[in-house]
Amino acid sequence: MPTNYIYILIGLLLSLQPETSAGQAYPSGEKHFPATAVINVREKYGAKGDGSTDDTQAIQQAISENIGKDRTLYFPKGTYLVTQPIKWVHIVEQDSLWRARLTIQGQSQKETIIRLKDHLPEFSNPETPKACLATGSNKVNNKESKNGGGINAFNNLIYDLTIHTGNGNPGAVALDFVGTNLAGLRNVTIVSGDGEGVAGILLKRQGAGPCLFKNVTIRGFDYGIDVYGSEYSQTYEYITLKDQKKASIRNTSNVLSLRKIRSENKNAVPVILNARRKDLKSAKRPDNYGLITLLDAEFVKNGEPATISAIVNESDTNTQAGNLYIRNVGVKGYQRTMENQGAVAKGSAIKEFVSTSVNGSASGNRADKPETFSLSIKETPQFHQNDLTQWASVTDFGASADDPNGDDTQAIQEALNSGKEVIFFPKGKFRYVISKTLVIKGNVRQLIGMQSGIDIGGKNDFSDSTQIAPVFRFEQGKHDTIYFERFNLSDERKSPFWGGVFIEHASSQVLVVKDIDNDVYARGKYFYQNTKGAGDLFLENVATIMPWNFAYAQHVWARQLNPEAHFVPLGKPIITQKGGSLWILGLKTEGPRTVLESDQGSVEVLGGFLYPVKNIQNRDLPAFISNKAKLKLTYVVNAYNPAASYTSMVSNGNKSSRKSITTDKKQFSNRGAGTAVPLYITTGEK
Structure with missing residues (x-):
């Protein structure tokens, strides 16, 4: 079958570098708090953080005693070794009574590390993945959640630390996240020691959004971020993704707002995969198609150029493709910039692109000539007083x-x-x-x-x-x-x-x-x-x-x-x-x-x-x-x-x-x- 090129659809694909660099993390620095502001997991629960002591029980106890209370658990600098999944549950043995409303606060994004021990049998099978860390939801309609998902996953927040899945754990997920309304990550690094693992951040349970992920770096895994389901949207800003094996970001049906995304990959895989739902029983369900809004991004394929597209918007003859709005994206090392509805585009940058017709009084109703305006963007000021x-x-x-x-x-x-x-x-x-x-x-x-x-x-x-x-x-x-x-x-x-x-x-x-x-x-x-x-x-x-x-x-x-x-x-x-x-x-x-x-x-x-x-x-x-x-x-x-x-x-x-x-x-x-x-x-x- 001949390849179709998007010369007309992507009339605004130009050989331009993005106006601003993407994925550059804010320097998060150390975060100190008064003793009465937080609960120190070392002082109250005996966690060691020495890289050799098994801190699983201490961390799980701290979480189980404080979920549902909007408390803040503080992790001083150190490496906290864990050997089992850490879950937002009250009763670990029964994997029950999942709850939300907990903040995990590290002292340092770089030097506060929750790390899986190497070569753990429980994390060995990618077909039955297990999470190093899994957040949860409160009861919904007075019913307990069986897997921790749910729409009452409020105030699940993680700040200023690293989650490391070790070596020899190919069935590991670093973070299985649910969080709604007020939830997310800020200043977090997620690492696979040997590059193996199912996902850095997995968002497949009910209640994955709305939430904010900001200043996050993910290294390794099959997928850096893997999203499934139609509700309720997620926002990402200043995200760096490195060396994923299948796709840096896979979105199946949800609504993602992405800005300042930087991908550096030695593997020839898509950076953005807007995937189709293949299990729908009713066309009236709202989760047929995803929407990705992407701006101010840089995608770099290191080594041999990849013959695939950096951005893939899946479709077939029976299913409408997902929707895309893209602006100011630079691409290097990919022979194809984007694939949309079977057509592909070449070039080194996307200035502005819309996957379907533009609507409105100022548009020409064409994807290649949206005639848009854009507001100026300022970065959110940052402050933390360590004195x-x-x-x-x-x-x-x-x-x-x-x-x-x-x-x-x-x-x-x-x-x-x-x-x-x-x-x-x-x-x-x-x-x-x-x-x-x-x-x-x-x-x-x-x-x-x-x-x-x-x-x-x-x-x-x-x-x-x-x-x-x-x-x-x-x-x-x-x-x-x-x-x-x-x-x-x-x-x-x-x-x-x-x-x-x-x-x-x-x-x-x-x-x-x-x-x-x-x-x-x-x-x-x-x-x-x-x-x-x-x-x-x-x-x-x-x-x-x-x-x-x-x-x-x-x-x-x-x-x-x-x-x-x-x-x-x-x-x-x-x-x-x-x-x-x-x-x-x-x-x-x-x-x-x-x-x-x-x-x-x-x-x-x-x-x-x-x-x-x-x-x-x-x-x-x-x-x-x-x-x-x-x-x-x-x-x-x-x-x-x-x-x-x-x-x-x-x-x-x-x-x-x-x-x-x-x-x-x-x-x-x-x-x-x-x-x-x-x-x-x-x-x-x-």
């Missing part, structure tokens, strides 16, 4: 998460006024209770919650729905950038919170919000709102259930944003934007609401997973509303029946005169009962 004399605990000022009847407002404000740079919240049995606005200014540089919960007091200043009142108000302070991270923000007591806003950005300082979960019962006005002149906002791994209000023009960059609609009023969008720019790498929503309404703003969504869940009663409800706004969107709608999918994708124009782009089969690809939108563009009303 522990600059840390202050709110408990030193009288706050306590062990007293369910207390009010911690005054004590926390005193800590914020103490002059220390870092204010931390030790994890307690319950939550810290706040009844009045906390003001952050002065010398405060970072608030770090250690996954502590924040609750609203019964008598509070947030109860009047006509008077908006913030819980955390960021006012002008000393530092250029402020960091707010590792909190669970909720109204678990169901206190009156009708005028409440969890975060108000009222300064020109840059604000970085990371690893935040906005939990059930948060029935307030907004999760976030800004004031005029607010500084840049960076979001990473943030899950919320309240509306967002960008009331004034602002520049926002988000990685793995999960805004759900549980407490978004009917007829209101989840996100409201008035001017400014909003750049999102990885967006997952939930609930039958409009995702975003932009009034003369600029929005770029690079990989979206829209999940209405319930039937959309107003069949004209659009997924997005553009009021003279510029939108560039790539996403899917996940649905099990047509009534739970949007029929109107984008309502475009102005508030008095709009035109809707509907889900006509001629315009969009079906994805089961939902829709795939590889690229939609509008540059505003002409």
Whole structure:
């Protein structure tokens, strides 16, 4: 059969190097924490970390006693030898009572190592792979999970360490991961000592996303990252993959948002394999086709040039190919850059490519001429203070998460006024209770919650729905950038919170919000709102259930944003934007609401997973509303029946005169009962 070349489809394949290098890891450095902020596995559980003592029992005990509690286990530098799978379970012998909500925090990405012993019989068979480390989910609908998978895999977080599968363990998986809403890895290295093993990161159980993987290096294995199943999307940034044997990344049906991916391989295998599902029983299921959004990447084949394609989008005569949006990718050492629907492309770079027609008012409805705009991208600022004399605990000022009847407002404000740079919240049995606005200014540089919960007091200043009142108000302070991270923000007591806003950005300082979960019962006005002149906002791994209000023009960059609609009023969008720019790498929503309404703003969504869940009663409800706004969107709608999918994708124009782009089969690809939108563009009303 003759080979078809994608000369027309890839009219934008040019011999260009990417504008920026990919996969360059942030220097993570060492991370020190006060003793009351973490649980030290050496001090409390007797782990040795000397590279020769078997630490399996100590580590498993630490995990089994702390899962489900949002605790942080701290691993000082050292090599922790293990000989059996380490699992997020309470009862190891019965492999039962899987749970989530645990943070593993290493001291050093390079020098904190969890390592499998060499040549273990339990890890010898690739046909029955076993994981060195496996996270889990809490019960779903009051039923225990048999394999640890599930949609309640919240707050599974791993930071700053290495997982090493040793030598002679060809049936090993380094990390079998489930994690939802707020979950993921940051500053993690995964290594096979001899290159053997099934996968570096395996994501095949239910509950693999939404989550964020950032600054991760994987060396060896058949697959660096192996993803299976349609739900609920994953975001990857600054990922380095080396010497995989079958594919660096294999995606079967899910939605992946990829940026700054670097592959270096001596083996002639694809870097990206967007694979077909071959076991579907119903065409109406939403998991027929995957969507990969890829930008700012470098793929290098070392040694002899590979005759295969660096990117493979599988298809056959009976199955539609998956969907791709690719931008700014450099390729070296591969004779073929990409294979899409049986056609192949040659060249050394992809400037911009869409696997199907482009939709929108500014497009020519051709994959070779998308005529797109792109927003500028800024990297998320990084900070960790290792000088522990600059840390202050709110408990030193009288706050306590062990007293369910207390009010911690005054004590926390005193800590914020103490002059220390870092204010931390030790994890307690319950939550810290706040009844009045906390003001952050002065010398405060970072608030770090250690996954502590924040609750609203019964008598509070947030109860009047006509008077908006913030819980955390960021006012002008000393530092250029402020960091707010590792909190669970909720109204678990169901206190009156009708005028409440969890975060108000009222300064020109840059604000970085990371690893935040906005939990059930948060029935307030907004999760976030800004004031005029607010500084840049960076979001990473943030899950919320309240509306967002960008009331004034602002520049926002988000990685793995999960805004759900549980407490978004009917007829209101989840996100409201008035001017400014909003750049999102990885967006997952939930609930039958409009995702975003932009009034003369600029929005770029690079990989979206829209999940209405319930039937959309107003069949004209659009997924997005553009009021003279510029939108560039790539996403899917996940649905099990047509009534739970949007029929109107984008309502475009102005508030008095709009035109809707509907889900006509001629315009969009079906994805089961939902829709795939590889690229939609509008540059505003002409």
